[in-house]
Amino acid sequence: MSQFDQSKIRNFCIIAHIDHGKSTLADRIIEKTGLLTDREMQSQVLDNMDLERERGITIKAQTVRTVYKAKDGTEYIFNLIDTPGHVDFNYEVSRSLAACDGAILVVDAAQGVEAQTLANVYLALDHDLEVIPVINKIDLPSADPARVIEEIEDVIGIEAQDAPLISAKKGLHIEAVLEAVVQKIPAPGGELSKPLQALVFDSLYDPYKGVIIFCRIMDGRVKRGTPIRMMATGATAEVVEVGYFGAGQFLPCDELTAGVVGYITASLKNVKETQVGDTVTHAEQPCAAPLPGYKKVNSMVYCGLYPADGAKYPDLRDALEKLQLNDAALQFESETSVALGFGFRCGFLGLLHLEIIQERLEREYNLDLVTTAPSVIYKVHKTDGTMVDLTNPTNLPEPTEIAYMEEPLVKAEIMVSAEYIGSIMDLCQERRGIYQGMDYIEERRAVMRYHLPLNEIIYDFFDALKSRSRGYASFDYDMLGYERSELVKLDILINKEEVDALSFIVHSSTAYDRGRKMCEKLKGEIPRQMFEIPIQAAVGNKVIARETIRALRKDVLAKCYGGDISRKKKLLEKQKEGKKRMRQVGSVEIPQKAFMSVLKLDDK
Amino acid sequence: MKELGLYLHIPFCVKKCDYCDFLSFVLDRKSQSLYVQALVHEIKSHQDKFTDYRVKTIFLGGGTPSVLNGEEIKEIFRVLYQVFAVGKEAEITMEVNPESAGYGDMLLWREAGVNRLSIGLQSAEDAELKLMGRVHDYGQFLKAYDHARKAGFTNINVDIISGLPKQTLKRYKKTLEQLVALKPEHISAYALLVEEETPYGKKYGMSGDFVGDLPDEETDRLLYAYTKEMLQQSGYVRYEISNYAKAGYVCRHNLGYWNRTAYLGLGLGASSFLDNVRFRQTSDFDAYIQMKFDRQGEEILTCQSQMEEFMYLGLRKIQGVSMQAFETYFGKELLQVYGKQIKRLEKLGLLEMSGGQIRLTAYGIDISNCVLAEFLL
Numbered sequence: 004m005s006q007f008d009q010s011k012i013r014n015f016c017i018i019a020h021i022d023h024g025k026s027t028l029a030d031r032i033i034e035k036t037g038l039l040t041d042r043e044m045q046s047q048v049l050d051n052m053d054l055e056r057e058r059g060i061t062i063k064a065q066t067v068r069t070v071y072k073a074k075d076g077t078e079y080i081f082n083l084i085d086t087p088g089h090v091d092f093n094y095e096v097s098r099s100l101a102a103c104d105g106a107i108l109v110v111d112a113a114q115g116v117e118a119q120t121l122a123n124v125y126l127a128l129d130h131d132l133e134v135i136p137v138i139n140k141i142d143l144p145s146a147d148p149a150r151v152i153e154e155i156e157d158v159i160g161i162e163a164q165d166a167p168l169i170s171a172k173k174g175l176h177i178e179a180v181l182e183a184v185v186q187k188i189p190a191p192g193g194e195l196s197k198p199l200q201a202l203v204f205d206s207l208y209d210p211y212k213g214v215i216i217f218c219r220i221m222d223g224r225v226k227r228g229t230p231i232r233m234m235a236t237g238a239t240a241e242v243v244e245v246g247y248f249g250a251g252q253f254l255p256c257d258e259l260t261a262g263v264v265g266y267i268t269a270s271l272k273n274v275k276e277t278q279v280g281d282t283v284t285h286a287e288q289p290c291a292a293p294l295p296g297y298k299k300v301n302s303m304v305y306c307g308l309y310p311a312d313g314a315k316y317p318d319l320r321d322a323l324e325k326l327q328l329n330d331a332a333l334q335f336e337s338e339t340s341v342a343l344g345f346g347f348r349c350g351f352l353g354l355l356h357l358e359i360i361q362e363r364l365e366r367e368y369n370l371d372l373v374t375t376a377p378s379v380i381y382k383v384h385k386t387d388g389t390m391v392d393l394t395n396p397t398n399l400p401e402p403t404e405i406a407y408m409e410e411p412l413v414k415a416e417i418m419v420s421a422e423y424i425g426s427i428m429d430l431c432q433e434r435r436g437i438y439q440g441m442d443y444i445e446e447r448r449a450v451m452r453y454h455l456p457l458n459e460i461i462y463d464f465f466d467a468l469k470s471r472s473r474g475y476a477s478f479d480y481d482m483l484g485y486e487r488s489e490l491v492k493l494d495i496l497i498n499k500e501e502v503d504a505l506s507f508i509v510h511s512s513t514a515y516d517r518g519r520k521m522c523e524k525l526k527g528e529i530p531r532q533m534f535e536i537p538i539q540a541a542v543g544n545k546v547i548a549r550e551t552i553r554a555l556r557k558d559v560l561a562k563c564y565g566g567d568i569s570r571k572k573k574l575l576e577k578q579k580e581g582k583k584r585m586r587q588v589g590s591v592e593i594p595q596k597a598f599m600s601v602l603k604l605d606d607k
Numbered sequence: 608m609k610e611l612g613l614y615l616h617i618p619f620c621v622k623k624c625d626y627c628d629f630l631s632f633v634l635d636r637k638s639q640s641l642y643v644q645a646l647v648h649e650i651k652s653h654q655d656k657f658t659d660y661r662v663k664t665i666f667l668g669g670g671t672p673s674v675l676n677g678e679e680i681k682e683i684f685r686v687l688y689q690v691f692a693v694g695k696e697a698e699i700t701m702e703v704n705p706e707s708a709g710y711g712d713m714l715l716w717r718e719a720g721v722n723r724l725s726i727g728l729q730s731a732e733d734a735e736l737k738l739m740g741r742v743h744d745y746g747q748f749l750k751a752y753d754h755a756r757k758a759g760f761t762n763i764n765v766d767i768i769s770g771l772p773k774q775t776l777k778r779y780k781k782t783l784e785q786l787v788a789l790k791p792e793h794i795s796a797y798a799l800l801v802e803e804e805t806p807y808g809k810k811y812g813m814s815g816d817f818v819g820d821l822p823d824e825e826t827d828r829l830l831y832a833y834t835k836e837m838l839q840q841s842g843y844v845r846y847e848i849s850n851y852a853k854a855g856y857v858c859r860h861n862l863g864y865w866n867r868t869a870y871l872g873l874g875l876g877a878s879s880f881l882d883n884v885r886f887r888q889t890s891d892f893d894a895y896i897q898m899k900f901d902r903q904g905e906e907i908l909t910c911q912s913q914m915e916e917f918m919y920l921g922l923r924k925i926q927g928v929s930m931q932a933f934e935t936y937f938g939k940e941l942l943q944v945y946g947k948q949i950k951r952l953e954k955l956g957l958l959e960m961s962g963g964q965i966r967l968t969a970y971g972i973d974i975s976n977c978v979l980a981e982f983l984l
Binding site: 533534555556557558559560566567568569571572574575576578579582590 | 612614798800824827828831848864870872878879880885887904906915916919920955957970972973974975976977979980983
């Protein structure tokens with residue numbers, strides 16, 4: 004593809020609260036601009052991982068380039084960048100937004116503005132993007148576009164009177180959206196004559212091409228043979244191929260120039276060298292400064308991942324290495340647990356990221372995993388003046404060596420219907436939230452602001468929020484920083500032996516409650532065995548809760564009729580098979596699911 | 608001459624009991640007689656194949672073998688004696704139910720060679736019998752028992768079941784006391800096992816509406832402990848998990864299963880164990896009466912499976928397994944193969960070792976499935 008008139012390019016993304024129809028609209032845009040034949044058109048083209056399609060969420064940014072012939076008869080190039088839609092991936096979202104000049108804001112005509120709508124719009128406005136509001140799902144009986152338009156204007160403060168009223172699902176008024184893109188979103192700036200400066204907004208590992216860098220060219224040009232340097236990581240390479248994004252395929256071209264979105268391959272072997280947010284420049288004639296906004300992605304949540312079958316440890320390592328090729332945010336290092344054997348301590352952006360990795364390991368790599376309770380990073384200030392980042396509760400120094408500890412806090416916004424304000428306040432209270440204020444968006448809906456400790460929301464906060472608001476609350480958060488806190492390590496002893504994989508850090512005020520619930524839960528999960536098993540929760544040497552599993556009384560096959568031995572053997576084999584799914588801790592056998600069941604303790 | 612046990616399966620009942628999951632049906636006379644013809648044919652097909660075996664035990668089980676008429680029983684035995692060398696001292700057992708055990712029948716069975724009867728009583732409480740879907744009452748049992756003695760049977764077993772729905776210790780005591788007063792030579796005392804696929808399973812199974820009618824764990828254990836104590840006080844020796852006998856009256860056929868002596872199963876779905884191969888006859892009734900016999904589910908036991916069986920079958924006997932016998936048979940010390948498991952189970956108080964025998968402790972018997980599963984390699 005030869006150089007294209009910069010004024011005919013539109014780089015934009017779609018932002019929305021989950022389920023407001025972002026991916027469906029993306030599909031329609033691709034369809035209407037005639038990129039795909041019907042046969043190629045599979046529902047939600049841009050979400051190309053199975054997992055994404057199933058969960059209806061976007062995990063990795065996807066990009067597609069299409070050509071739109073506008074009503075004025077001119078052809079425009081649309082680069083649509085689909086962004087991840089979850090708070091775990093906020094940084095990726097912000098980099099994708101930085102690659103755009105405008106954003107389509109999709110709002111559900113029935114549900115109106117939600118927590119993520121706000122969070123995403125603010126992000127877009129931070130990047131000076133032109134925001135085009137679109138009211139989706141107007142075909143729903145409960146649709147109330149007039150109210151939603153008012154809400155957008157009142158809450159977000161952007162003009163929405165002439166927002167297209169569409170139904171992405173039914174393909175209604177999609178043209179209006181496309182015309183708005185042409186008319187309202189500015190053409191990209193950038194100068195061809197300047198040194199190369201390109202923003203990395205994603206990258207992908209391909210076994211044949213190596214790392215494929217997704218980038219927006221801000222200034223200059225790049226083609227095969229251009230020596231490039233990653234300004235943050237320092238990696239250098241020579242460009243092998245440049246090109247555009249087709250639907251689900253890469254289309255090579257001669258050159259990428261200022262203003263376009265495309266990809267670069269340069270025989271780089273690891274996505275770690277091409278971090279999202281980094282700036283690509285010419286290795287010999289570099290640009291004056293990197294683009295603003297780069298930061299190294301840090302893991303927020305850690306947990307131990309262990310193969311259910313100890314022999315699969317090398318397979319787990321292989322699988323993690325492969326996933327890491329594509330996911331610079333995934334971190335892991337090997338660790339050993341007395342209870343679980345060899346495994347890995349893994350770092351994630353958040354709980355969703357954790358769940359996704361866990362599911363991909365199980366599905367794509369066929370691994371059976373045991374996951375330990377997720378933990379945030381605590382800062383442990385020791386009496387000798389040093390400070391350690393604690394990612395595994397087991398490694399907490401002796402109490403005498405600890406001066407004080409800090410835990411991470413988040414700034415949370417919860418949007419909720421008026422009738423549930425009380426129960427959500429209770430929930431936040433229980434989770435040690437500090438009330439910051441509340442605004443009514445309209446008569447019946449409010450946004451509540453809280454500061455919450457991260458460790459109170461990583462387990463089951465989202466589930467609890469949904470169940471206590473009958474699904475009507477939405478939630479978004481942002482990191483706030485660290486704060487000193489009274490934290491203790493809660494240990495679980497099974498048959499008097501400490502089970503390291505079950506230890507975790509809690510605030511001293513909730514230790515008793517947590518301990519009691521864990522003991523109860525474990526009592527239900529561990530089958531009766533040949534002896535009585537005490538389950539205890541302890542802080543330091545002090546036992547704060549206890550349950551007892553009574554010894555098994557009877558398990559006998561009365562009859563073995565007519566010499567049918569095979570039947571008896573099958574029964575014994577089943578028994579033995581059941582034991583295989585257990586972890587031996589001391590003399591007690593603990594089912595693998597017991598390690599995970601303690602993550603969900605909210606019983607309301 | 609090698610020892611052989613014969614098992615003959617008669618898959619008919621007057622009515623199927625609600626807890627039963629054995630292979631048996633309620634069928635018309637004609638089907639029964641076709642079945643007997645097929646069975647006789649199957650027996651004849653073994654002519655000249657067992658010349659180096661001497662039959663030590665025969666067991667007619669079911670189903671309810673006593674639903675066949677006396678002539679059919681006689682015919683079956685006539686052919687058996689033709690085909691197999693049956694020892695004079697052979698133990699020949701037949702299972703009967705009270706509703707089909709008349710005095711005349713008994714005389715015919717005796718004539719045919721049957722010298723041991725196993726009568727299904729299950730409970731002496733008519734209400735309990737009714738709940739089980741049994742077709743007889745306690746009175747009928749007493750009559751049948753009396754007929755058996757009069758007909759000259761001197762070796763009688765009676766089956767009872769504990770842990771029945773709504774059973775209390777008091778009622779169970781009564782059953783046992785009445786039974787012991789009759790002085791049968793042998794008592795099989797089973798604990799009820801609710802099989803999910805039976806009418807009982809639907810009522811008393813894990814998701815059944817009446818699961819609460821089963822005795823609670825405490826009561827169940829009381830019934831079980833009482834069985835042991837009461838029978839032992841009355842002169843019965845427990846020689847297997849569920850079996851009690853007066854001196855000299857252990858069931859040799861049943862012991863054969865735990866001792867892994869050879870046996871040939873005849874009839875629908877009957878299991879066989881010959882030369883370390885396990886197999887069974889077809890379970891398809893129509894195929895069977897058309898005499899389409901078929902050796903199914905054949906398993907040639909590896910040395911490892913033989914060791915496993917030696918342990919998990921042998922340990923069902925109260926006297927346990929002999930370490931010497933293991934070594935003689937396999938040429939390997941028992942502790943060399945199972946030392947780790949045995950040590951662990953001994954520490955947990957589930958196994959004990961003395962006099963060259965390894966056996967389950969009382970608690971080991973209670974949870975024997977857990978213990979026996981440890982011996983799968």
